[in-house]
Amino acid sequence: MSLINHKNGVSCNCGSTCSRDILNRVLWRRVVSGCNRYPVHLSYLALSNMCFTFRCSFLATIVVALLTACSSAPRSASRLSSVSQSSDISLPPLRIGIALGGGAAKGFAHIGVLKMLEANGLAPSVVAGTSAGSVVGALYASGMDSFKIQTKAVAMDESNIRDLRFFSGGLVQGQKLQNYVNELVGKRPIEKLNMPFGAIATRLEDGQRTMFVRGNVGEAVRASCSIPGVFEPVTIGAYHYVDGGITSPVPVDAVRQLGADFVIAVDISSKATGKNPGGLVGTVNQSISIMGQHLGEAELKRANIVIHPKVLDIGSTDFDQRNAAILEGERATIAVIPEIREKLAQLQQQRIQAARKTANQSAIEAVESYRRCQNTRTRWEKLRGKEKDCTKSSL
Structure with a gap:
């Protein structure tokens, strides 16, 4: 596939001198990711002036960058929450x-x-x-x-x-x-x-x-x-x-x-x-x-x-x-x-529910602490999509 140099009316192949001239005239614009959270600088090209192979590879790069920016910190926090809430509650037997x-x-x-x-x-x-x-x-x-x-x-x-x-x-x-x-x-x-x-x-x-x-x-x-x-x-x-x-x-x-x-x-x-x-x-x-x-x-x-x-x-x-x-x-x-067994089972179930409630509350607090820690990242860390090590401070 070839590119058309409309200014000169000359066609050229991808990788040739004329295609490089086109790339040199590309306009750069600031593009904000879809999640509106992590700004990234990507080149906006006149796709109609590029070869098919170049367009495909460039679009793939954009998609990867957007996904990385949107999913980095929230994904970690979500993972932390799910692990905390899905933990099994194990209690010692009741002391009679x-x-x-x-x-x-x-x-x-x-x-x-x-x-x-x-x-x-x-x-x-x-x-x-x-x-x-x-x-x-x-x-x-x-x-x-x-x-x-x-x-x-x-x-x-x-x-x-x-x-x-x-x-x-x-x-x-x-x-x-x-x-x-x-x-x-x-x-x-x-x-x-x-x-x-x-x-x-x-x-x-x-x-x-x-x-x-x-x-x-x-x-x-x-x-x-x-x-x-x-x-x-x-x-x-x-x-x-x-x-x-x-x-x-x-x-x-x-x-x-x-x-x-x-x-x-x-x-x-x-x-x-x-x-x-x-x-x-x-x-x-x-x-x-x-x-x-x-x-x-x-x-x-x-x-x-x-x-x-x-x-x-x-x-x-x-x-x-x-x-x-x-x-x-x-x-x-x-x-x-029979009454003793029934009341023992009821009391143990109450203890399990209370322990689960406490564990869930702790998980919520840990996630909120994690998010607050992530919000303290520098602008450069956000641009790079880099997560901050907040594990010790949040758990």
């Missing part, structure tokens, strides 16, 4: 905690609850207990499974935990109970147990609820079990402590403080049924339950699941009913297993 309430001999029901939770793959990893619940809780936190605890409980002789002492602050000193618990946990302090554990007691001087999370396990359990008028108050440091059921019958809040995401509460407290509880221990224990009843109801509402073993007919001193109490704990727990 259990709050074991007080109730003297009724406390054997806690063993049945733990048995069924373990059997269904819902074993707690955080535990707190009040009074009788602190005894079972300490053994469980020490690493014993529920079947081993049941074996110990069935074989337990009451004389191993009861040391009568008259003319003191209570009928029972409580030292035997302290020694018994310490032997079973291997004489380890609370902080050396297999999982977070808290024993709840009430500070006698000011009525303050106290959770023991360090120190002597047996001593903390003894303080938690010291029913006023029955057990001597336990002196720890500068204070005296009595039964934790006065201030926290079922320690739901304590389990939360220990790091549980999902709290299962076990309520075995005596309710005022119009019947005489009988005996000194029964009378005092029910009095404590009545005192803490309204406080306990408010705390129970903060649990995810509340289990109520049917142990109202078992007296506070009916240690011969321990097997019946364990069985009632099993029955009550089996009945709520």
